[in-house]
Amino acid sequence: MATAARALGGYGSVSAAAKERVAQAAKTLGYRPNVVARSMITGRTNAIGVVLADIENAFFSSAVRGIADAARAAGQHVILANTDEDIEKEHAAIRVFVERRVDGLIVCPTDGTDRTYLRGIIEQGTPVVLLDRRIRGLRADSVGIDNHRAAYEATRYLLAAGHERIGVVTGTASDVEAALHRPGLVGVENLVGMTGGERTAGYRDALLQAGIEPRVDYVVSGGGYRREDAVAATKELMALEEPPTAILPLDSILSLGVLQAVRELGLRCPRDVSVVGFDDAEWTETVTPPLTVVAQPVQEIGARALQRLLSRIDGSRQRPVHETLETTLVERESVGPPLSEG
Template sequence: MDQSSPRNTSVTVADVAHKAGVSKATAARALGGYGTVSDRVREAVTAAARELDYRPNELARSMTTGRSGTIGVVVGDIENPFFSLAVRGITDVARQAGFTVILINSGEDFVAERAAIGTLLAKRVDGLIVSPAKENDVEHLHEAVRSGLPLALLDRGSDTLDVDTVIADDRHAAENITRRLIALGHSRIAYLTACDTPDHRFRTAKDIGTGSVRRRIEGFLGVCREAGMIGTEDWVHVGAITPEHTQRIVTEMLQSAQPPTAIIASDSIIGLEVFKVHRRLGLSIPDDLSLVSFHDADWTSVTTPPVTVVRQPVYDLGATAAKLLVERLNGEAQTPRKVVLKNEIVERASTREARF
């Protein structure tokens, strides 16, 4: 081969076989890692492939082996540190098991999620890990399951999908943090989430399509009712979908006649915007406002004051979902499994007794 010429990017298995002096079928077995070939032949085929700069045709390989070696992952918001860390857990486990991850961001949009599933099915992925945008709109996931494709749900379960599921104990975490705030004398506690409703008003937890958030709100409202607090539904604010939306909602809350004395942020992106607004308005955390955020993002421990958080086992959520899926792909699992991982409250300096 002329070393000065560009390498051929369309080298075939037949070319490698000719170079190695073996049959095409033998070269395919050696390159694909299936069947039986001698070490001498495998070394000869590998050397020929390297010299010719052979690139395997993954589609052809999938048609031969029935596997593409890929796992499709669909999450709500890859810019959210929660999903970034969960995907890291998925990719670490997948890579160790010999799988490549194809990641698609749905933007928490059901239509985009459905299109993403279609794209991944077309790419012949071996399995799916999905964090559903809406737990009640999962017919596209049912279709994937009916087609025989293994599926694992990440962070958000579904009562209608009997598949492997990994979630965190969000309801109990919300109950525990709400009880702590009430014990500090807080009665005006706001819960702020990016989840939204058609008219941007919260009425009942059934309005919330994202299961993990719905469980948190149910825990929050349940403890408030136990404490004899009334009208707590009015303290749940939805629609914090962008920093601008969040800042507007928080500003209106804190400048109202009856501002909250404590805010629970449903994720760290919202929590950061709450922190920014309180400073812009000249308020003090925790003297004027107590703040708790779900997810132990890096920024929460370096602010003044550092923020009390619900630390979620985010990496383990992703890693466990990938582990369950890989086990199913390898035929090691029968009945669907549901794994619930524990959250942890990390007390810092952003909460104190209510002053009024």
């Protein structure tokens, strides 16, 4: 009995021949291992909790694919939770995962909220890796891109096309949205934080380098990351006395909303307004015109996050690592010269 338990549970010393005999007997009897009992003996569940902000967003669905493929290769199972950018849902999901004794967590945290509870979970021994968004001061690995540089390069691309009036459509939590309205967008990377703030700061710095003073009325949030939020934000931008001639939406769902608003306003892209989006989702090549985007290696980001988590689960005690992957500007047909100069 002891030999069979060790063979089926994957712990202790068992010969290869004994493992094979036990496996054949288990198959014949239709045996299913008791995962909970095994985890109590080994201290492992071989389960990873993944907490994402919005699974409908192409970025997150691609990241999950990268995580799941890497997990499968490592003999791990992935359990997924979606927060809809809601901090209470995030708390609840993480609490359930910890109670179910997952081996570790991959978390894309919601915007602009206190992270004391995550710090406590890490201190209690549950490894955590942050996906896409970093939290300053939290001792956890993270995997993502250089958001500042990516937005900086996208803005420089629009400037090179002749645009000086460039708008930004971002989604951010309501409690930090006021940070977008500081004169000159000073400190926006610190106040807004995470991807939205860092990308807005990259946009700001590209304008400043070109001798253009950033306008706070050109940086608009519809209050969230849904397509309808971006539609409202874009219409707000285009209703200005001097509307932007180009728009930079800061993720793929927001990009969809921008294009929808442009169509509903009876405008044409890029004749009336140019657009550069974030994330090379499948739809970006099929719309008219095909969308120029900042492409991220999303599946690789997910796979790297899983690999870093497994390293922590296996006992790595090195200092937190913030891994940054490269982006690519994919040029298509959604950018042209400003209408006044076309």
